[in-house]
Every structure is written in C-alpha cells, then in structure tokens.
Amino acid sequence: MKASVGGYARATDLRHALDLLAAGDGSARILAGGQSLIAALNMRLSTGDLLIDINRIDALKGITCDGSRLRIGALTRHAEIAVDPLVARHAPLLRKATDVIAHAAIRNRGTIGGAVAHADPAAEFPACVLALDGIIHVEGPDGARDIPAADFFVDVFETTIAPDEILTAISLPVAEPDERQVIHEFGRRSGDYALAGVCLVRRAAGHRIVCISVATRPELATAAMARLDAGDPDGAVAALEEALDPPSDTQATAAYRRHLAGVMLRRAVADITGETA
Known part of the structure; x- marks a missing residue:
C-alpha cells in the first residue's frame, strides 16, 4: 500500500516550520526520522497530510550540558545517543536503551524527539525520559513551553503537545555521583x-x-x-x-x-x- 499525502515542504528554520504547521490547519505532520510516521502513512492510518520536513533545522540538533542539565535536541538520532560521551556520562539509561531499540537501520534514522512525541507505550525513550525526570521543551506560536515528563504523556500516542507546537528538545538532570x-x-x-x-x-x-x-x-x-x-x-x-x-x-x-x-x-x-x- 502506498502512502497518501497532501504535499511536502522543507522547513528552513523553526519559525518557518511553525508557520507551515499553522497553514496546514490541523492536517500537517512533522517529519523528522519518519520511522513511525511513514509506516502510519503507508498503512493509510493517516492520509492527505502535509509533511513538514524539519531535518535541516540545525537549532533542533546537538547535545549539550551546562553542568546541571543535559539538553538533547529533538533531531538527535538514536545512533548518536548511543555513542555520545555526554549521554554516557550524564544519562547512561538512554545509552543503554539504544541497545534494545529495534534494528540498526531504525536507530540510524529515528530521533529522540520523534520517539517521545509519538508516545508509544511500547517504546523505550518515553519511559526513560520519565524515569529520569526529564523536561520536554516545545515551541508554538505563543512561544516556548517546558513540560515535565510526568505531565506530558496522556494516552496511547497522545501527549500534551498542542497541534500547533513542535517538540524542540529534551533536558534531563545530570546523574549524581552514585546514581x-x-x-x-x-x-x-x-x-x-x-x-x-x-x-x-x-x-x-x-x-x-x-x-x-x-x-x-x-x-x-x-x-x-x-x-x-x-x-x-x-x-x-x-x-x-x-x-x-x-x-x-x-x-x-x-x-x-x-x-x-x-x-x-x-x-x-x-x-x-x-x-x-
């Protein structure tokens, strides 16, 4: 079965992506790694949607640490998390989770932001982020919001992200010495x-x-x-x-x-x- 989409647009920056999302009027979908979205489209679980490709937005990439919190950009691939020294030091649970996530091809394309936003209860990263007491950072037309992981997940594939918002990053407290x-x-x-x-x-x-x-x-x-x-x-x-x-x-x-x-x-x-x- 072939996917049925209503168009494709490549966002140049976060503001452009938000404008495209607003113009979609509820029928636009964010395309990052696409490991869940493309499968849903192929099975016609989602049809006629405008796909907004955010892969060229550098502001959504990268892993940094300010000493108290580890910040992981939404576009960080599973495979990058598996080898990043900051993750290994400050959030080893995420690094260990990459050992059991699907297969290499999926880990090379899938993003942590996509996994958390998709909110599959069978997926590892949503559970890890909650166990680590993380914060999910989202951006919308009214500005940025910081959502504690405990308040983020609502139901199967359902979160507190508004339809006009985009998940931009996840931050976690750094591991304690004896953690x-x-x-x-x-x-x-x-x-x-x-x-x-x-x-x-x-x-x-x-x-x-x-x-x-x-x-x-x-x-x-x-x-x-x-x-x-x-x-x-x-x-x-x-x-x-x-x-x-x-x-x-x-x-x-x-x-x-x-x-x-x-x-x-x-x-x-x-x-x-x-x-x-």
Whole structure:
C-alpha cells in the first residue's frame, strides 16, 4: 500500500516550520526520522497530510550540558545517543536503551524527539525520559513551553503537545555521583517491541520505576518505588504486579506481561545492587 499525502515542504528554520504547521490547519505532520510516521502513512492510518520536513533545522540538533542539565535536541538520532560521551556520562539509561531499540537501520534514522512525541507505550525513550525526570521543551506560536515528563504523556500516542507546537528538545538532570540507571526488557526476538520492560533509576532522593509495554502510557510505579525505598525488593515486585493492568493481545496475555514486569524489576534491582536475581 502506498502512502497518501497532501504535499511536502522543507522547513528552513523553526519559525518557518511553525508557520507551515499553522497553514496546514490541523492536517500537517512533522517529519523528522519518519520511522513511525511513514509506516502510519503507508498503512493509510493517516492520509492527505502535509509533511513538514524539519531535518535541516540545525537549532533542533546537538547535545549539550551546562553542568546541571543535559539538553538533547529533538533531531538527535538514536545512533548518536548511543555513542555520545555526554549521554554516557550524564544519562547512561538512554545509552543503554539504544541497545534494545529495534534494528540498526531504525536507530540510524529515528530521533529522540520523534520517539517521545509519538508516545508509544511500547517504546523505550518515553519511559526513560520519565524515569529520569526529564523536561520536554516545545515551541508554538505563543512561544516556548517546558513540560515535565510526568505531565506530558496522556494516552496511547497522545501527549500534551498542542497541534500547533513542535517538540524542540529534551533536558534531563545530570546523574549524581552514585546514581544507578538500568533498563531491562523482554521480547520474543531481537528488535521486536518488548512484551514488558522496566526502567529503574536509583538516586539519593529515592528510586524511580517506569514500565514499558504494560500500560497505555509511561507512568511512575509509585507503590513499587516506595517499597524499594524502604529496602523491600520483594514487596516492590509484589506492589508492581498488583498495580499493573496490562493489555492482552496476540503476543502475550495480561497475566504474562504482569509476571514479566515483575521479573524485569527483580533483574533491574539485582543489576543496581550487584546481587544475583
């Protein structure tokens, strides 16, 4: 099946992209890496849209650190995150996530901004950004907005970005000296979406746990976090499994996903403590 689009425009800068988006009157789509958008177009899940190519906008590229926060431009490719020394030092969870994201061809084209804006609950980067307590930066006709990751994800493929706004960057607090960040997930085959996964961050203020592929959006597992903060990993696993209500589909039942999430949490805890799961 061929994609059905209403036109193509290449934005020269962010203001041009915003003007094109406004002119689209709700029928324009931002094209960055295109790894999700093009697939949707090919399946006619989205038709007649004006594609606004933002790949030439240098202001949306690059990774910088000001000492307290790491800022990653929306157009940063997964493959760039995998090898960037600032990411490896200040947000190793993102670097580790690139090891389990799809295949090399997708990692070479996919962007972190596209992954976060797409808000697929089975994707790794949205869960990682929430686990790291990130901020999503967006720009619209009324100026810039900074949205905490906890307020950003609404539902499957739904976020708080307005139709006339563009995600420009993601910023994260730099890792503390003794901070640990791990991701564990399980899929049937290499490159498949995970049937279940867990991002775990341990900071001085406590643990942060976010699951992958077990809900309609990334959410903090607050009950499990409280048990882990209290030094009760078994209680944390039990609290996580009790709180989850994952979907059943052709790949896995709800019960199996719930069990896998608990297993992944045990492995993540063992990873950060150096014990055997």
